[in-house]
Amino acid sequence: MKWALNKLFFPLMFVFFALSGLAYYLHWTSGLQLAFAVAAILFTAGFLGRATESVAYYAGQRLGGFLNATFGNAAELIIAIFLIKEGLFDMVKASLTGAIIGNLLLVLGISKLAGGLKHKVQNFNSHLAGQNASLTLLAVIALAIPAIFVKTEHFPAAETMNVSLIVAGFLIAAYFGWLIYSMFTHKDLLEDHIDTHVTHGEEPQWSRGVSILFLFAATVMVAFVSEWLVHTLDVFTARFGWSELFIGAFVVAIVGNAAEHSAAVLLALKNKMGAAMEIAVGSSLQIALFVAPVLVFISLLFAEQMDLIFTTIELAAIAVAVLIANSTSRDGSSTWFEGVLLLTVYCILGVCFYFV
């Protein structure tokens, strides 16, 4: 995130934020609206990531990890809430799917490819890789099992919603169990890893008070830009004939993961492959085990409720992303060709989603 330190960062962020707002409220052409919204989300997501890291520095590693987990995916969460408010459940699920496969295949794939071309073989903690593999597998199971039951046994809508809420509760509980395990009871087993992760920016630029202020400011800005972006994307759905699924799973997801993306690739180039993997895999886990279940509960506040039943092709995409990511990571070493494997699967999924 070195670019975030650049002196031009704040001026550019405010310019694009303002232009994006003007384009939206003054109904400029949809092309301009999209261009400015994408630029603004890239800068504000970067600002949010930087503010989160800075707060994490002061709060210490334990609380820092929790803040990273909670705020790291704020952009995705906020975008999703606006979509749920408008009843666009299919696009929410598509963007959650896209965030999961985007992190596991695109972010991790480019990190492995870039890091592997520079360093030949990069090693990381295979114990953590095994834990991540089991957690991502839990995510696949928790999404797939209710879907299989609902579809083959033809559950009515009320039962589907009940199952969704209960499973969502289990997932949030498992996620908090993971936080307790990785930050308290078995913190030492994973210590060196979390260490490189949270403090990879070394000295924060901002004081404690400024960091907290910036964290809230960034969250609010991301919230606004996200709403503008979502509206603009709706227009483009109709114009280019791109399916809602392709836009949600690939366009929205790539934009929403910009912060994770740049951070992970930079860490991989610095030969900190373990930290790069933790960002990519950890972000996927947060989406699947925390963001998605929380959205199900949040949807109770609105007129229509969103269940946790993804489509067959979304489940297939998540399942294969988890399978290939786990297969390449389980041995605790990484090479450029593993990156090629992940990117090949991402491209195959992209082509298939495009033609839906």
Place this chain on the structure above:
Amino acid sequence: MKWALNKLFFPLMFVFFALSGLAYYLHWTSGLQLAFAVAAILFTAGFLGRATESVAYYAGQRLGGFLNATFGNAAELIIAIFLIKEGLFDMVKASLTGAIIGNLLLVLGISKLAGGLKHKVQNFNSHLAGQNASLTLLAVIALAIPAIFVKTEHFPAAETMNVSLIVAGFLIAAYFGWLIYSMFTHKDLLEDHIDTHVTHGEEPQWSRGVSILFLFAATVMVAFVSEWLVHTLDVFTARFGWSELFIGAFVVAIVGNAAEHSAAVLLALKNKMGAAMEIAVGSSLQIALFVAPVLVFISLLFAEQMDLIFTTIELAAIAVAVLIANSTSRDGSSTWFEGVLLLTVYCILGVCFYFV
């Protein structure tokens, strides 16, 4: 199984056995029938397990392992035969499914959780874990492949039964191959493991002759109580509106696995995680590779024949149980959070089966 040594064990077992028999033959209220039958099955299953261990002590490790394998799941086998006699194939398959997922998720999950809370990290033989992973995978494949073919290619009933019988034969052959491998040709590779398993009770209480007598007595008692329990459960199926599937896969399975359950958790608390895993995983393997195929052949003796085709949701439940159990076990170490993962999957499956 320390409670089995208690002086009150035998008097209580006979009291509940007698009460259960009276309740059944004198048509007491179904609530009393169920309560006494559950109490009686818990005691008689414990008696059967204790007698099996004692016989195994005298017979030596090789034959002991075989007896453990053959008698360990006697309760499940006997319950299933009574169900097949009455043509309740769906409940048989549900209870087999429940026994497999109950052992892999509930028994193993509580063992890992309890052992992990006391001992932080518990190690076991990763070679055996790998073999168990391949064997459980074989079980999933052997159940899933014929089902996929039968359903997508619409096999007629006669062909389905032929395929079931041939596949059942292959599974029994593979199971005997595993006994030869683990008890003869590669016994030394797995020695310390089988050692802790068979002799964990140290000194048997009973002489050789008494042990053999008790083994037969226990098997007969389990057979009677099982028949009473099955009849009572039928009544409850109708009363509470619980589905046959939920009763078979969760209620019957939890009752039927009581012996494995207490033994495995006690071993995990004594930091013998390898032995605890062997009971849980080994019991699942016996059900899938021996009990289920044998039941297909036994059904040839009755009016209607049972095939080996499980429903989609049963296969999905078995497959995810195997996947998550293998994913957490492959590295040869166990922590409390892995127990949480297994129990979370068990709860998700329980909720889904409840709503069917």
Place this chain on the structure above:
Amino acid sequence: MKWALNKLFFPLMFVFFALSGLAYYLHWTSGLQLAFAVAAILFTAGFLGRATESVAYYAGQRLGGFLNATFGNAAELIIAIFLIKEGLFDMVKASLTGAIIGNLLLVLGISKLAGGLKHKVQNFNSHLAGQNASLTLLAVIALAIPAIFVKTEHFPAAETMNVSLIVAGFLIAAYFGWLIYSMFTHKDLLEDHIDTHVTHGEEPQWSRGVSILFLFAATVMVAFVSEWLVHTLDVFTARFGWSELFIGAFVVAIVGNAAEHSAAVLLALKNKMGAAMEIAVGSSLQIALFVAPVLVFISLLFAEQMDLIFTTIELAAIAVAVLIANSTSRDGSSTWFEGVLLLTVYCILGVCFYFV
């Protein structure tokens, strides 16, 4: 391939080649046509394998590996082209499926069984086993994902063909990436392995020029015999009532893999389990990542185009073959019982395909 050195090899090959040609062109009985064609394909495939190895010896390991990869599956490729020319796409896909599962289950299974009975435990490079596992998983994903999308989203034929061509392009690119990775950038990591593979015949019998001449001659002979064999098999499909699928996946595949089969088992008996695995798994990878995609492009030259969408049962067969092969291989050691596991899965698949 010791039998290939036998002095009777060349005379017998020419006799059976001539008899097979006469039987075909003079319309002898279909029984004779089949018998001579099978005998001729066994000899000519052996000749092709021997010529390939000899050329590989002179060309050095790097180019040798590539030639092995390109010519090793020449028989399968040529048989498939003739089938595509006649529009028999179902049989092409069945024979590709059969070649993949035949190598992963039958060839690898017999190698592990034979080698394991002689040597108790055989070790091999677990790093390469991990890479092979990820590559075979990529093959399953690349075949399954388009099929799932096409079937659940009901793609029209033109879109299906477009997706097939793009995915085929990705697979061929990934395959060339693997060649670059394993022969150039990370050759040293896999060196000892490729070494035993390419030079297992030690001194070649033929000079450089003769080797190249023989390579072309063998390819032409295999092409002719393959065409005769395919025509004869068509006749038998009708006569015995065997399904096209069973013939394609089991009969054609066993014949086509004769060369890999004998070579791998001999290497396993010599305790070169790594080389045996590489032949079996490497051959499967070539079929899935190179031969199948190339056939999709080749089909553009003919009247009807073949897509890359396999049937559900074919995909299930390939997926379980990959899962069990990876599960048994991941630990870097092999025993006879792992061979039993692979052969059991092969037999289960064989029974199911037979009853289709």
